[in-house]
Amino acid sequence: MTLDDLKHAQRQRLLFLDRCFTWRGVARRRDLADRFGISIAQAANDFRAYLSLITQNAPEYDAHLKAYVASPDHQPIAPSSMLDVFGVLDTASDDALPAALPRAKRWLDPHVATVLHDAISKQQKIRIVYTSMNSGETAPQWVAPTRFIFDGESIHFRAYSYKRGEYRNFHPARINPEDEFQIDELDTPLPFDMEWHSVSTIWLRPSARLTSSQASVVRREFGFNGDLLRIEIRQALEFYFDRRWGLNEPGARLEKVKTETTLSQGN
Amino acid sequence: MTLDDLKHAQRQRLLFLDRCFTWRGVARRRDLADRFGISIAQAANDFRAYLSLITQNAPEYDAHLKAYVASPDHQPIAPSSMLDVFGVLDTASDDALPAALPRAKRWLDPHVATVLHDAISKQQKIRIVYTSMNSGETAPQWVAPTRFIFDGESIHFRAYSYKRGEYRNFHPARINPEDEFQIDELDTPLPFDMEWHSVSTIWLRPSARLTSSQASVVRREFGFNGDLLRIEIRQALEFYFDRRWGLNEPGARLEKVKTETTLSQGN
DNA sequence: TTGTTCCGTATATTTTTTATACGTATACTT
DNA sequence: AAGTATACGTATAAAAAATATACGGAACAA
Numbered sequence: 001m002t003l004d005d006l007k008h009a010q011r012q013r014l015l016f017l018d019r020c021f022t023w024r025g026v027a028r029r030r031d032l033a034d035r036f037g038i039s040i041a042q043a044a045n046d047f048r049a050y051l052s053l054i055t056q057n058a059p060e061y062d063a064h065l066k067a068y069v070a071s072p073d074h075q076p077i078a079p080s081s082m083l084d085v086f087g088v089l090d091t092a093s094d095d096a097l098p099a100a101l102p103r104a105k106r107w108l109d110p111h112v113a114t115v116l117h118d119a120i121s122k123q124q125k126i127r128i129v130y131t132s133m134n135s136g137e138t139a140p141q142w143v144a145p146t147r148f149i150f151d152g153e154s155i156h157f158r159a160y161s162y163k164r165g166e167y168r169n170f171h172p173a174r175i176n177p178e179d180e181f182q183i184d185e186l187d188t189p190l191p192f193d194m195e196w197h198s199v200s201t202i203w204l205r206p207s208a209r210l211t212s213s214q215a216s217v218v219r220r221e222f223g224f225n226g227d228l229l230r231i232e233i234r235q236a237l238e239f240y241f242d243r244r245w246g247l248n249e250p251g252a253r254l255e256k257v258k259t260e261t262t263l264s265q266g267n
Numbered sequence: 268m269t270l271d272d273l274k275h276a277q278r279q280r281l282l283f284l285d286r287c288f289t290w291r292g293v294a295r296r297r298d299l300a301d302r303f304g305i306s307i308a309q310a311a312n313d314f315r316a317y318l319s320l321i322t323q324n325a326p327e328y329d330a331h332l333k334a335y336v337a338s339p340d341h342q343p344i345a346p347s348s349m350l351d352v353f354g355v356l357d358t359a360s361d362d363a364l365p366a367a368l369p370r371a372k373r374w375l376d377p378h379v380a381t382v383l384h385d386a387i388s389k390q391q392k393i394r395i396v397y398t399s400m401n402s403g404e405t406a407p408q409w410v411a412p413t414r415f416i417f418d419g420e421s422i423h424f425r426a427y428s429y430k431r432g433e434y435r436n437f438h439p440a441r442i443n444p445e446d447e448f449q450i451d452e453l454d455t456p457l458p459f460d461m462e463w464h465s466v467s468t469i470w471l472r473p474s475a476r477l478t479s480s481q482a483s484v485v486r487r488e489f490g491f492n493g494d495l496l497r498i499e500i501r502q503a504l505e506f507y508f509d510r511r512w513g514l515n516e517p518g519a520r521l522e523k524v525k526t527e528t529t530l531s532q533g534n
Numbered sequence: 535t536t537g538t539t540c541c542g543t544a545t546a547t548t549t550t551t552t553a554t555a556c557g558t559a560t561a562c563t564t
Numbered sequence: 565a566a567g568t569a570t571a572c573g574t575a576t577a578a579a580a581a582a583t584a585t586a587c588g589g590a591a592c593a594a
Contacts, residue, residue: 039582
């Protein structure tokens with residue numbers, strides 16, 4: 001019996017339960033019932049299913065707390081993103097202000113998204129009216145979009161630029177949404193996107209100006225024990241990575257030691 | 268018949284379907300079957316349920332495309348976060364590198380999280396060994412945690428600091444996880460957290476140094492048409508907001524016009 | 535002691551989902 | 565032109581999931 005044998009809905013519930021144990025340390029049937037709108041009886045089922053998956057360091061019922069308590073050596077059955085973790089730790093009250101920053105504020109035009117998605121799935125080129133943030137000028141150009149990209153904040157896309165003769169990252173908001181969006185088939189296959197299919201391996205260390213206890217905090221925050229933190233990322237996304245992690249800012253807590261780039265295996 | 272009448276699992280499926288129509292512009296039964304592991308028959312059910320919810324500008328079947336196509340005036344039945352949108356637009360291939368930045372790299376010690384969660388739910392104070400990033404010094408102090416906070420990247424927490432005599436935001440990674448974490452009941456009730464219960468209304472405009480076409484791109488990107496973008500946020504989170512949106516950086520595309528703070532209603 | 539709130543288990547019933555079959559329309563291949 | 569494949573639709577019986585309900589135990593508070 002593994003997670004994969006379960007239906008999607010129950011798998012989601014067991015994953016939630018797993019996060020409760022990992023991050024809260026405790027879980028009750030009511031947690032499941034409230035979050036997923038299932039009955040207490042079904043939640044009891046899910047607890048049984050979860051416990052049958054855990055062979056070592058399983059959570060145990062604590063009659064005093066009236067709750068299951070995770071073992072101190074609890075091992076999660078699946079990793080969780082910070083957003084997942086927050087979803088478990090946040091004690092949101094009814095319709096008050098949230099305890100998280102507003103995330104949905106970035107905007108994407110549904111029509112632009114649809115046109116791009118279409119061009120990607122049909123492998124077509126389209127004419128977009130694009131405003132450069134460097135020069136500030138707005139001009140039409142033909143591009144062949146290949147993938148959407150997410151930098152954690154907003155959505156970008158990768159496309160072959162016929163104007164530049166190379167692949168570039170584009171920002172949908174810089175496309176004029178009022179345009180007609182001419183579409184055309186590719187007359188020649190697109191060239192290979194080297195930057196996309198290359199992996200940059202980036203080694204980082206706590207910034208040299210930090211004290212040793214500050215440096216160990218940085219290691220803790222980014223989850224590495226040795227000297228260096230190793231990150232693997234598509235070379236085409238390295239710019240977004242640097243910006244998002246604030247590596248080039250004056251107060252940066254991490255600094256790059258070296259970057260190695262190799263052509264990725266497979267896709 | 269509304270979304271709320273449905274079970275959680277089916278509601279999730281209809282929301283996914285809604286995002287397909289909104290952002291991709293098309294949807295097939297196979298999309299649902301693949302994403303949620305349901306049968307084609309059940310996916311057909313879901314389509315019927317979805318279409319019964321949509322009264323105006325409903326998607327229609329296109330026999331040529333062999334897919335449902337959203338009406339050009341499609342109105343989503345629920346808002347979606349950028350992460351949700353990306354989840355629909357990304358054409359992830361098998362186990363290749365993702366097209367999104369690594370998000371799970373920030374780390375949180377499960378034991379520290381558990382201790383904090385406990386103190387919050389039981390309303391206790393705890394002794395933490397905390398490293399200041401300003402002074403770099405590490406010292407024990409008593410705090411009474413009240414809520415977890417999410418800045419979009421990592422998780423922080425709000426707590427009353429007995430050392431400072433005021434509420435502050437803390438970063439879990441700066442707590443020494445090896446500590447024993449002494450716990451104690453509150454001897455007096457905590458004071459009112461004014462900054463937490465106040466709303467800052469922030470008005471932003473495109474940075475003055477931008478050209479007018481660049482400024483309209485910025486308006487498009489942040490989804491406002493008028494002169495000013497208005498953001499409401501807990502006053503206690505304003506620091507994170509500024510940092511996350513890069514408002515104080517040299518190249519900032521938005522600048523603050525004014526900030527008004529009022530005591531929040533209710534919670 | 536009594537009442538409450540957690541936990542557990544078990545059963546019958548209801549709801550959801552699947553498996554399957556059959557029909558229609560479009561597009562592609564032979 | 566005929567055949568094949570793949571979308572869509574509907575319908576029904578069977579299987580699986582979830583609910584309602586009942587009963588019992590442990591801890592705790594009034």
